[in-house]
Amino acid sequence: MWSSRSSRGTRRSCSLLAAWRSRSPRATPCFSAPASERAPRTAGGVLADALHHAGVPRDVVQLVTTRPGEGRDVIGALIESPHVRRVVFIGSTSIGRRIGAQAGAALTPAVLELGGKNVTIVRADADLAEWIPRLVFSAFANSGQVCMCTDRIIVHHSRADELTRGLAAAADALSVGDPREAEVDLGPVIGMDAALRFDELVADAVDYGARIEAGGRRDSLLVRPTVLTGVTERARFHAEEGFLPIVSIQPYDDDDEAVALANAGEYGLIASVVSRDRSSAERIAHDIRAGVVHINGPSVGDEPHVPFGGLGASGAGRLGGTDSVRFFTEQRTFFYHA
Known part of the structure; x- marks a missing residue:
């Protein structure tokens, strides 16, 4: 590790x-x-x-x-x-x-x-002005190379376009380079094998119908933070852990569908639920099959005094x-x- x-x-x-x-x-x-x-x-x-x-x-x-x-x-x-x-x-x-x-x-x-295929559920009542910066952190911290990073954002269909535009703009605004320089936001990925896997996952997702909303390119080990929409079940990134600065956005219609999408797959490490309605967020959180669930907090975060671990794979x-x-x-x- x-x-x-x-x-x-x-x-x-x-x-x-x-x-x-x-x-x-x-x-x-x-x-x-x-x-x-x-x-x-x-x-x-x-x-x-x-x-x-x-x-x-x-x-x-x-x-x-x-x-x-x-x-x-x-x-x-x-x-x-x-x-x-x-x-x-x-x-x-x-x-x-x-x-x-x-x-x-x-x-x-x-x-x-x-590993995990971590999800953040964004309900219709979420304050996106507040939450887009938090989603940037959740998805791209350490260039996505944290087990708690969000791979999938599941957002209510009424807010999907707004979130996509905001997150893509925020991702494009991030600087990638030498992390020892104060003005740099993201550093390199760990090695060329990770960089080549980035190429493969993005190309595969596009081949199966995904759209690149931001990023999708790299300069050697410096990978641009990437936002995808329309990732289908046939694409590798739909089920595989990224461990890269890639996040997908998927709309949903109701809370039951959001939970079903969150629970799809073999992983169950960490999740986050975003809503101004705390009782609804808690109900969703209890239905998500994950070892750790944040309510109105970024997926990247834990405390040393509380238990941490995942379910399933x-x-x-x-x-x-x-x-x-x-x-x-x-x-x-x-x-x-x-």
């Missing part, structure tokens, strides 16, 4: 260390963190250095690095080791299925935080707050007899 390792890795590791030390002062736990092959320094190295600098012994927090292509064997060996008591994986569903199977074979408890298990402490603690029962 390279897209948000600094934040999510910190939460997981600190919860783990706190749980162990609070339960058994004599324990000497070891936390092995495989670094991303794509970004080993920022997605692993910074976290390990910070913990070591804070006084955590180096034999307690270990950073595991591999050459590209070797990670599968190394991580497989770690999971199968009898010394490994818990497994946490944050990443794609395809790799998560394999890691889950390996952990299951070893009878090692695992939490899997996987978006993962298994929960971490966050007391759920993390429970997961990293082995429950045992003692009977005292006179």
Whole structure:
């Protein structure tokens, strides 16, 4: 996982260390963190250095690095080791299925935080002047490379044209370039494979009838934020997680249809419902099959003290707050007899 390792890795590791030390002062736990092959320094190295600098012994927090292509064997060996008591994986569903199977074979408890095809439902009463900037953030944060990013906006048909125009204009206004420069809004995608996949998803969607309202082009790894309409069920982007700065807009007629569209597919990670009618938004939220639902908030956002995780192909298990402490603690029962 390279897209948000600094934040999510910190939460997981600190919860783990706190749980162990609070339960058994004599324990000497070891936390092995495989670094991303794509970004080993920022997605692993910074976290390990910070913990070591804070006084955590180096034999307690270990950073595991591999050459590209070797990670599968190394991580497989770690999971199968009898010394490994818990497994946490944050990443794609395809790799998560394999890691889950390996952990299951070893009878090692695992939490899997996987991909999503996240949706934001915009009801007819939404304040679009307020919400278009939030939708830009939800769809394009970190160039769309966040598991919580919105892939699909499902909007009431009476507001679809207005939202499409506003979102397309906002996307076109974003600057793409070196993220170290203050005036730049979006940086590059992680690698050329991601850039080529952007080309494939957009071209495939257009081939099946979609319209490019904004973006649709790139300069090497600098991908323009892209807004699509008319994405049909035959298009790959209809069902596949993007993990790219692409969002589609789809109209709906009533709340039941909105929920049905939101629940279509195998993923169930995160969703958002936008409405001035809070009771209606809550009713819709309860019907959406997702592990996390925001009501009148962007899809990109979570808090360290509450459980986080997905349903279906978006993962298994929960971490966050007391759920993390429970997961990293082995429950045992003692009977005292006179």
